[in-house]
Amino acid sequence: MQSGRHTPGTNDNPSTAPASPSATGPASDFDVNQLFASTCGWCHLKGGREAGKGPKLADTQLADGEIIARIRNGKPGQMPAFGSAFNDEQLKAIVGYIRGLKP
């Protein structure tokens, strides 16, 4: 199961809805490479290695918590707020993906 099985109905209120493992599937089945290519790569080019609509993520100066906050909150008119679309483990996996980016 991957992020696509997320049930959008649970996502109505990004600030209060709990991250729901039943909605997004266990982290073990979550392929962060797939996720990035499907959902982030359109703006963060070459898998996050180059700037496009969004900045290059490979050398981000942000702390882990800031990265997670950016994914949750987005930025109006620039990056969508993913709210509770990802659970904590998945967010950790995304941070791990960004930290692991080689040029």
Place this chain on the structure above:
Amino acid sequence: MTRSWHVAALSLALLLLAGAAATAAEIDAKRLMNADKEADNWLTYHGSYKSWHYSALADINTKNVGSLREAWSHVASRSVRGLQSYPLAADGVLYYSGSYNQVWALDGATGEVLWQYKQKLNEDLVAKQTHSPYNRGIALGYGNVYMGTLDGKLAAIDMKTGKLKWETKLVNSEKLTVGFTGAPLLVKDKVIVGAQGGEWPDRGPIFGVDANTGKQLWRFYTAGGEENNGDARNTWLNDSWRTGGGGGWMAGGYDPDTNTVWWGTANPAPLYDWSGPDWKTAGARPGDNLYTTSVILLDPDTGKLKGYHQEVPHDAWDFDSATGEFIMLERGGKKYVVHPSKSGFVWVYDRNAKVQNVWRLIKNINFVQDIKPNGELVGRRDMTAGKHENLCPFIAGGMSWNMGSYNPKTGLLYKVGNEWCMDLEIVKTTPILEPMAQLNIGANFNITNPKGDKAHGHVSGRDPITGKLTWEVKFPEPPLASLLSTGGDLLFVPDPRGWLRAYDARTGKELWKHNNGQGHNGGIISYRAKGKQYIAVATGWGGLAGDDYPSFFGGVFAQMPKDSGVLKVFALP
């Protein structure tokens, strides 16, 4: 003639004009049917059902355009992602929409604000949306301004007062994150509006709504069709139609002769597929994936599918057909519909969607070797998981959603073409059988220069049926705004850097230019108010295609605002 007599005559003329405006007939089915004969007005997104984006006005022409000056402007508040909409003009009043579903009515001669409307939106929802918060246009009729909203409604706003008359919820945007950004199309007493789709959940519905009551009359799912109405779910193996896509995110066209709505549909999801050449049986969505990347013909009264042509079966490149206008032409006693698409090809149909010709607007195309004049794709480049270089055109398209212009005086179709390519890495995704509330793209990529060339754009004047070139002007970056040609033999081209230029429509000779201070990514029209011809153009940068310009082209784009919108209006002194 004495001066006082002159003044009296003038004020009498003005009085008459004002009176004419005050008592102007309601915009109804009949007026819309004949919109192309109302040179003073611009009543629909595409100008008229002919979709020519042409104004017959000729007061401003090749001889005097050199003295064209800014007459007035209007600042559109909260223009996040610029100003992507198309102004409309009716009986001396200019109407236009902006980001966050704002609408303004302005005095067409002075720019004075008559009213302003702001849709009540759930900002948390808007923040979650990717293709947001811009609006690309509105429709006028029956005393209303119709607008599709970011949160999935069709709103009818009183043309006189700017007050909301009714709104109808059509899409559960809270669940699906998509809504409406394209202009509605008014056909008789039905408002037709297409939802966003493409790399998104849901199945890209198009709706028919009663123009007077707001009642939803019909819905057509572009991904898979509907039971008893073009059911095509068997063209998506493994129930992959559930993943969705499609949608009709730009206003379609209408052929009154056959009472048929023509609508272009978007790509299936996921946008890229790892199937390779086995796409009929393997991959994320095996099969043709009807009615995505198609032109569909609907009965406006019932929503019944009357016919279709899938321009790109099993689209695996995002070269969807939602972008192009449906240009209605007659030549040699034969009637045609000309439809440009993101792929860089232009399709020519008869009025039953039978392909008559296909021609190339751009040079750099290699996602297929060719598309034959009968519409058959030859030498498809279906990619498997892994790296692929130099795919052309780039995902943003050989043409984007900005409209061209057909000028009946020159017989030429003017259109922007984009020359750019991409490298990509297709990622094998797990089949998704339920809608997802995130982008579903399926590849990492970056934009590249075409081999042996630099990425660029061009505007050309061509025969709309054969594609034969008369002239072409190059631009260092693809223009992303719509074009306007006029009875004054002019072609107006708003460019990305901020220049608005006027060319001789016959030769391509530049006759005038003016710097509007920021890039253009919206519409342009001409109209007459209080006896004077105006040109109105949307300025404002920061759409999803233009957002690649700062990193790729650099230059002026590095500092161009992405949250600023101004409507600029020009006239002769």
